[in-house]
Amino acid sequence: MSNSSDIKLVDAPEGVEGQGFFATKLDSVVGLARANSLWPLPFATSCCGIEFMATMASHYDVARFGSERMSFSPRQADMLLVMGTIAKKMAPILRQVYEQMSEPRWVIAVGACASSGGIFDTYSVLQGIDKVIPVDVYVPGCPPRPEQILDGVMKLQEIVKSESVRRRSSPEYQELLASYNIT
Amino acid sequence: MALESAVIEDKLTGAFGDNVSGFVQIKDILSFEVQADNANAILQYLKEDALLRFNFLTDVCGVHYPDNEKERQFAVVYHMHNWMDNVRIRVKAYLNGDTPEIDTATNLFLGANWQERETYDFYGIIFKGHPQLKRILNMDEMESFPMRKEFPMEDGGRTDKDDRFFGRSTDNALNF
Numbered sequence: 001m002s003n004s005s006d007i008k009l010v011d012a013p014e015g016v017e018g019q020g021f022f023a024t025k026l027d028s029v030v031g032l033a034r035a036n037s038l039w040p041l042p043f044a045t046s047c048c049g050i051e052f053m054a055t056m057a058s059h060y061d062v063a064r065f066g067s068e069r070m071s072f073s074p075r076q077a078d079m080l081l082v083m084g085t086i087a088k089k090m091a092p093i094l095r096q097v098y099e100q101m102s103e104p105r106w107v108i109a110v111g112a113c114a115s116s117g118g119i120f121d122t123y124s125v126l127q128g129i130d131k132v133i134p135v136d137v138y139v140p141g142c143p144p145r146p147e148q149i150l151d152g153v154m155k156l157q158e159i160v161k162s163e164s165v166r167r168r169s170s171p172e173y174q175e176l177l178a179s180y181n182i183t
Numbered sequence: 184m185a186l187e188s189a190v191i192e193d194k195l196t197g198a199f200g201d202n203v204s205g206f207v208q209i210k211d212i213l214s215f216e217v218q219a220d221n222a223n224a225i226l227q228y229l230k231e232d233a234l235l236r237f238n239f240l241t242d243v244c245g246v247h248y249p250d251n252e253k254e255r256q257f258a259v260v261y262h263m264h265n266w267m268d269n270v271r272i273r274v275k276a277y278l279n280g281d282t283p284e285i286d287t288a289t290n291l292f293l294g295a296n297w298q299e300r301e302t303y304d305f306y307g308i309i310f311k312g313h314p315q316l317k318r319i320l321n322m323d324e325m326e327s328f329p330m331r332k333e334f335p336m337e338d339g340g341r342t343d344k345d346d347r348f349f350g351r352s353t354d355n356a357l358n359f
Contacts, residue, residue, distance in 0.1 A: 089322045123329050124321060 010036055027164050034078070034104065035160040037066040038153065041077035043097060046084030048111035048143045055146040065153055074100035079156065080133075081149075085113040086126045098133045099182060103168045106160065107135045108152050112142040134176055186268040188213040191235060198228055212262075214273040222259070222276045223286040229263055229272065230291055237263035237272060240288065243298035245306035249332045256280025257308055261288070278308065287313040305330035 013032055015024030040062070042052055055062050056070065071077035074097050086094055098107070109129050112118030115138045117127035129135060136159055139152035167173055177183070188208055195203045195215070203225065205216040217225050229237040241262040248256055257278040264271050276285055287310040288295040299310040300319040307328035310316055318325065327334070 123327075 028161075030165050031161040031163055034163075035066075035157040038079040038106070038156065038160065039069055039071055039077045040067050040079045040081050041071050041074060041097070041101065042081050042083065043094060044081075044083040045086065045090065046111075046113065048083035048114065051143045051146055052081065052083050052110065052149055055149045060146040060150060062150065062153065065150070065157065067153065074098075075102075077101060078105050079153075080105065080107045081110055082107065082114040082129050083110040085118065085120055086129055087124055088126050089124070091126050091129075091132050094129065095132050095182075104160075104163070106137075106156055107133060108137045108139060108156055109135045110139045110149055110152065111144055112140065115140065118142060132180065133182075134180060186235070186265060186270045191270075191272065194232065194235065195225070195228075199225060209273070212271045212273050214275065216275045216277065219259075219276040219278055219285045222261075222274070223288065223290070225274065226261060226263070226288055227291055229274075235265065236267055237265045237270075239264040239266055240292040240294055240298075241271070243288065243295055243302055245302040245308050245330070247306060247331050251277075251280075253280045257283040257306060259285055259302065259308060283308040284311055285309075286311050289313055304328070307331065 010032060012022070013024050013028035015022055015028070017023075042049065044050075044052055054060060067079070074080075078101065080098060080101060082094065098105070107129075109115045113120060113125075114129050115135075117125050119142075121127070126132065137152050137156045139148055141148050144152075164170075188206075191213060192206045192215075199217075199221060202218045202221040203215055205214075207214050226240075229235050241264050242260075243262075244260050246258040246260060248258065255277040257280060259276045259278065261274040261276075262271065263274065278285060283306070285308065287299060289299065289310075290312070296314065297319060299313055300316065302308050303310060303313075303316055304318045304320055305328060317323070321329070
């Protein structure tokens with residue numbers, strides 16, 4: 001039995017507190033909610049995927065970060081984790097999965113292969129998934145330990161927390177997507 | 184009574200004369216060379232002869248010999264296996280470098296279908312009569328045949344891979 005004192009609550013965002021009310025920015029509240037309920041879509045092709053399975057399991061327990069439910073469909077997921085070698089033949093499929101996710105969406109490239117092609121410096125392998133989709137966090141390692149994947153998720157949580165609710169409609173973001181030919 | 188290499192050689196020479204040559208025992212596999220035009224007939228004979236009975240096609244693969252004369256730049260290698268006597272055999276057919284073409288073996292072995300597609304994918308060898316000769320492992324948009332020895336080992340124009348991070352500095356090259 002756990003004591004109720006073991007339960008860690010997320011700190012409230014900065015704001016003005018008084019008798020019976022608490023005022024803060026909408027950005028902070030939305031960021032807080034998004035960051036602590038990132039629903040992952042594991043796109044696992046190789047050994048990094050096995051490490052992620054360990055991350056999902058009870059010992060490392062990615063559910064502690066609000067990522068309890070894996071979505072093996074792009075529909076109700078907002079964190080795409082690409083884990084493993086992406087061959088050039090696989091690139092269009094990865095792109096399609098990314099395009100089918102709804103905004104807001106974030107991408108973590110887990111391990112050397114997804115980040116840069118890794119040791120597979122060859123004609124058949126995509127030299128990093130950022131050639132076809134935008135990436136928010138890169139996790140180094142070959143393969144990275146579950147701790148490193150969790151660190152990547154926490155890094156992404158920091159990004160999500162501080163993201164403005166208007167970022168996705170900003171011209172800079174549209175430009176970024178346009179540079180990948182994603183409309 | 185195992186199937187002896189000498190017996191195989193005699194039977195093939197008797198049936199095909201000059202179209203089979205270069206019999207050599209490499210380790211425990213008898214290897215020989217065939218004329219590409221007769222390859223299909225020879226494979227059929229190896230498969231259907233009552234004594235030889237090479238009933239299983241283990242593998243079809245390609246080889247590129249860029250230093251050979253034009254007529255012998257490519258080779259298609261067939262490995263066959265006689266399950267009854269547990270004897271294996273290797274058949275090589277050399278092809279022209281500009282127009283590497285050979286008859287398909289899919290009429291004899293259904294398993295040759297994907298093996299020939301793979302050989303086409305990587306070497307560009309055309310198997311005449313193949314029911315669906317298209318790439319099997321690489322992307323369809325690819326224009327090159329990657330296993331041909333006509334490419335540098337590494338793309339010299341790359342800027343995103345720094346030798347220092349791959350243990351390939353000039354210092355390392357000299358300290359084997």
